Amino acid sequence: MTQTETNLLENLQLQLEELESLQAMFYNPGEIKIEDAGVFFEIKEFVAGKLNVVPPRLGYVVNLLIEGKKFEMCVSLSHDYPFVKPEIFLRSHLLNKVQHVELNKKIGEFLTGLPEGEPCIFTIISWLQDNAHDYCTLEKLENSNESYQEQDDKVLARYWIYSHHIYSKTKRKALTELAHQLNINGFVLPGKPGIICVEGNACDVNEWWQTVKSMNWKRIFCKVTESNKEETKSTNFLKFHGFVEKVFENHGPKYNHMNMGEFFKYLDEHQLAYIFKDLFGVEARSS
Incomplete structure (x- = not known):
């Protein structure tokens, strides 16, 4: 041994x-x-x-x-x-x-x-x-944050988060439940690496991220942030409805053989294909 x-x-x-x-x-x-x-x-x-x-x-x-x-x-x-x-x-x-x-x-x-x-x-x-x-x-x-909430309520944000890996069922459940609690949208892509996208009111997205990054991770960081600072909310900025876990043709229990083509297609369907290069440093290959 x-x-x-x-x-x-x-x-x-x-x-x-x-x-x-x-x-x-x-x-x-x-x-x-x-x-x-x-x-x-x-x-x-x-x-x-x-x-x-x-x-x-x-x-x-x-x-x-x-x-x-x-x-x-x-x-x-x-x-x-x-x-x-x-x-x-x-x-x-x-x-x-x-x-x-x-x-x-x-x-x-x-x-x-x-x-x-x-x-x-x-x-x-x-x-x-x-x-x-x-x-x-x-x-x-909570009351002291009300004025901040009111000021930030019209600002929308989207965070693209990159993790060394996301395997734990407990952690994945926690990510989803916290997103539902804070009423933010997006997805978590488990595996190695793990990719997370969260979007919604800027204050809620930031609260979600502050909590998540305080969990025990081997490595996790926010790679890209986007925001829409128009005076009124624009529904065009928000690309997702609810927060879900996505897996693309995984093989094996650790989701470590993700189909990158399917992931790119998923991003493209949500008008977010441009982010692929920012996340992985390479252009996606068209199928």
Whole structure:
């Protein structure tokens, strides 16, 4: 067994042990929900030496009741965890968009300060139990943003975001839910690289981006920004209706064989073909 294989085995063993500890503490039905029971089984089989194929990454949701509010803490672990930070996203239907943005931003900052190499999910839960109340009372912050909202309401923006990769089901779900919550349009293209387009009112698009970039990424950046600063809204600027996940003739579980021709066609259908070169540095080949 190579050193890499040994490290993977040890990491997955630690992940299972941490999850089992959490299940012992949160034993009521529904408190912990594993994203894919089949993946969980494969990881256990791999750790036990009964499976030779590397299993997909582990994901689960911890449902918490804090200050009378229900929180969902979505957890996604790469094969390198705990030596790489977990992907965490908090949500609650009782929180407004400002509260969601601020809480998830703070979780990202808290994660950055934690030591590497140590399981940290329980630490994050403890922090949330101690601090969530501060982010459930941000009405003043929301009110203070009303004037900014009014000023920026007529400005439309479109962000083109480039990520090293987007595989995690938990993260993809978080991207979509946050977009729906903020009423912005666009798409996420999972795979390697991952491409995201978001458009809508400039303040909402910026809020979405500030929250998303605070999540744990290997590399993510906003590559192109566009805006329409006319005095009145122009529906011609907005090219999408709603926010969706798009996959073009993927092969394999990691969406790593995207059909670039189909992606270009999708952009062209939305009058956005010009952006292809800006994203990838090459002209698209016509089919």
